[in-house]
Amino acid sequence: xxVGVRPKSPTERLLAANAWLVFAFLYAPIVVLAxxxxxxxxxxxxxxxxxxxxYGEMFQNAPVMNALKNSLIVAAVSxxxxxxxxxxxxxxxxxxxxxxxxxxxxxVYMPVIIPDVTMAVMMLLFFASAFRMTGGFGLSFGxxxxxxxxxxxxxxxxxxxVRARLGQLDPSLEEAAADLYAGRWMTFRKVTLPLxxxxxxxxxxxxxxxxxxxxxxxxxxxxxxxxxxxVYVFGLVRRGVTPLINAVSMVMLTASMVLVAVSLVFQRExxxxxxxxxx
Amino acid sequence: MSPTELQESPTDVVEVATPKLERDARRADxxxxxxxxxxxxxYLILFFAIPLGIVFVYSFATRSSxxxxxxxxxxxxxxxxxxxxxxxxxxxxxxxxATTTTAICLLVSYPLAYYxxxxxxxxxxxxxxxxxxxxxxxxxxxxxxxxxxxxxEGPISQISxxxxxxxxxxxxxxxxxxxxxxxxxxxxxxxxxxASLERMDWSLIEAGRDLYATxxxxxxxxxxxxxxxxxxxxxxxxxxxxxxxYVTPAILGGARTTxxxxxIVSQFLAARNQPFGSALSFxxxxxxxxxxxxxxxxxxxxx
Numbered sequence: 159x160x161v162g163v164r165p166k167s168p169t170e171r172l173l174a175a176n177a178w179l180v181f182a183f184l185y186a187p188i189v190v191l192a193x194x195x196x197x198x199x200x201x202x203x204x205x206x207x208x209x210x211x212x213y214g215e216m217f218q219n220a221p222v223m224n225a226l227k228n229s230l231i232v233a234a235v236s237x238x239x240x241x242x243x244x245x246x247x248x249x250x251x252x253x254x255x256x257x258x259x260x261x262x263x264x265x266v267y268m269p270v271i272i273p274d275v276t277m278a279v280m281m282l283l284f285f286a287s288a289f290r291m292t293g294g295f296g297l298s299f300g301x302x303x304x305x306x307x308x309x310x311x312x313x314x315x316x317x318x319x320v321r322a323r324l325g326q327l328d329p330s331l332e333e334a335a336a337d338l339y340a341g342r343w344m345t346f347r348k349v350t351l352p353l354x355x356x357x358x359x360x361x362x363x364x365x366x367x368x369x370x371x372x373x374x375x376x377x378x379x380x381x382x383x384x385x386x387x388x389v390y391v392f393g394l395v396r397r398g399v400t401p402l403i404n405a406v407s408m409v410m411l412t413a414s415m416v417l418v419a420v421s422l423v424f425q426r427e428x429x430x431x432x433x434x435x436x437x
Numbered sequence: 438m439s440p441t442e443l444q445e446s447p448t449d450v451v452e453v454a455t456p457k458l459e460r461d462a463r464r465a466d467x468x469x470x471x472x473x474x475x476x477x478x479x480y481l482i483l484f485f486a487i488p489l490g491i492v493f494v495y496s497f498a499t500r501s502s503x504x505x506x507x508x509x510x511x512x513x514x515x516x517x518x519x520x521x522x523x524x525x526x527x528x529x530x531x532x533x534x535a536t537t538t539t540a541i542c543l544l545v546s547y548p549l550a551y552y553x554x555x556x557x558x559x560x561x562x563x564x565x566x567x568x569x570x571x572x573x574x575x576x577x578x579x580x581x582x583x584x585x586x587x588x589x590e591g592p593i594s595q596i597s598x599x600x601x602x603x604x605x606x607x608x609x610x611x612x613x614x615x616x617x618x619x620x621x622x623x624x625x626x627x628x629x630x631x632a633s634l635e636r637m638d639w640s641l642i643e644a645g646r647d648l649y650a651t652x653x654x655x656x657x658x659x660x661x662x663x664x665x666x667x668x669x670x671x672x673x674x675x676x677x678x679x680x681x682x683y684v685t686p687a688i689l690g691g692a693r694t695t696x697x698x699x700x701i702v703s704q705f706l707a708a709r710n711q712p713f714g715s716a717l718s719f720x721x722x723x724x725x726x727x728x729x730x731x732x733x734x735x736x737x738x739x740x
Binding site: 169172173174176177180181183184185186187188190191194201204243244246247249250251253254255256257258259262265266268269271272273274275276278279280281282283284287306307309310313317342367370371373374378388391392395396399403404407410411413414415417418421422 | 466467468469470471473474476477478480481482484485486487488489491492495545546548549551552553555564566567568569570571573574575576577578579581582583584585586588590592620623624652673677678680681683684687688697698701702705711714715718719721722725726729
């Protein structure tokens with residue numbers, strides 16, 4: 159780990175300069191957006207005075223609030239289902255050997271490398287065909303189709319995150335439980351699950367973020383009145399920049415940052431546990 | 438205590454296990470594995486494999502004069518249209534943009550990841566968090582921020598004018614899209630690079646220097662090969678989404694900068710040519726699969 163104490167070489171200075179420039183590049187737009195979201199003027203580019211006016215208008219704005227509600231419903235459903243299914247997938251792929259496993263393995267990785275646009279087209283044609291075949295039954299595009307689509311691409315991400323952790327686990331821990339006459343379910347519940355819990359939480363956070371971020375797939379499978387917040391904002395942005403979008407954007411960014419904080423807490427926990435596990 | 442010592446003690450259990458019992462146990466285990474996998478397997482077949490199959494089927498369908506898709510008269514017209522010069526131009530532009538984005542991200546991120554990995558544990562944690570925040574932040578919002586920055590009355594233009602220069606007009610051009618893509622996907626490059634460099638055993642470099650390798654030679658012969666998995670993972674994570682990018686060009690690009698992503702979307706929303714749109718999506722997917730496989734193979738061989 160020791161890099162050694164060296165005098166600051168030109169290379170070192172260049173590396174430091176590059177790092178500062180990259181961080182400035184990453185954060186300057188966010189800071190500008192934050193500043194402008196507190197601008198009282200109707201015109202985005204002209205600064206008048208500090209105010210919470212646009213945040214107030216945002217909470218009064220019925221379409222924004224409705225879209226936010228839809229986003230939260232979809233995210234909750236999709237995160238819950240994909241976390242359970244993704245974890246089961248990881249366990250089945252990493253701990254068992256069964257027929258057709260390699261095919262299943264390939265199927266699990268496909269949604270990760272498929273482009274958004276292709277996924278969107280797939281889901282649109284699939285649901286359109288399914289509704290045509292069932293001939294109504296009151297089924298149509300809406301929060302249901304959005305949730306089903308989000309689950310379809312989130313399972314794989316959860317599975318990959320959890321599987322990586324399962325692969326690092328010391329197998330002797332599970333073997334020890336089995337030697338002590340714990341069944342496979344008991345071993346999973348009492349030994350494996352607590353050990354992979356941080357990874358499961360990490361996967362869930364990833365699924366949550368993916369669901370809250372998605373624009374392309376959602377806009378293809380959303381029905382009338384079932385727009386999510388990113389899709390609604392995307393529609394507004396294409397028409398132009400408004401101070402209201404700045405305020406909504408800042409709320410979305412703040413939500414992401416809260417998620418980062420939560421994920422870091424989990425990571426710290428994971429770090430602590432793996433240290434005690436290795437000792 | 439080593440694992441081998443642990444395994445040697447319960448020898449009496451092995452005596453009881455006959456080949457038949459072992460085979461039955463293995464079968465029961467395989468059944469249980471399949472049972473655990475089956476809900477996701479069922480889900481992914483129904484909501485992923487079948488939709489993919491439908492796109493494939495649609496790519497051979499006929500488009501009626503009114504824009505409806507007729508599931509009859511199967512033909513290869515949509516695939517023939519892929520060789521159209523217009524499609525070639527759009528595909529070339531997308532490939533160029535994706536390659537440029539990946540190259541810029543790699544050139545900027547590698548030194549950053551190297552810098553991060555060679556800091557003290559405390560600084561490393563802080564820098565890591567600084568990369569994580571944009572990584573997890575909403576992509577749409579981060580792209581939108583550039584629309585505000587680059588606007589005619591935006592801060593960049595105002596600074597330029599205040600300094601006596603011309604207002605900057607790069608919004609709705611390929612340059613704006615490139616900036617937006619680099620900005621959007623940079624963290625996806627930094628994180629895998631950092632992960633591969635952070636794990637590195639730096640005493641290898643010291644050993645190299647002891648053997649009179651110059652700093653550059655040590656980097657080229659030791660650091661770079663060790664970090665290759667990170668380079669490959671990062672490049673894939675940036676290249677694939679940028680090739681099919683839709684949100685960034687839609688917000689920062691202009692009318693004359695059509696890319697594969699918007700072109701496919703327009704086949705379903707504006708042009709209503711679903712068979713052609715399906716063929717295009719399938720072609721993009723195929724190119725990506727092949728690129729991923731080749732990249733992984735060549736990368737693995739270089740290691």
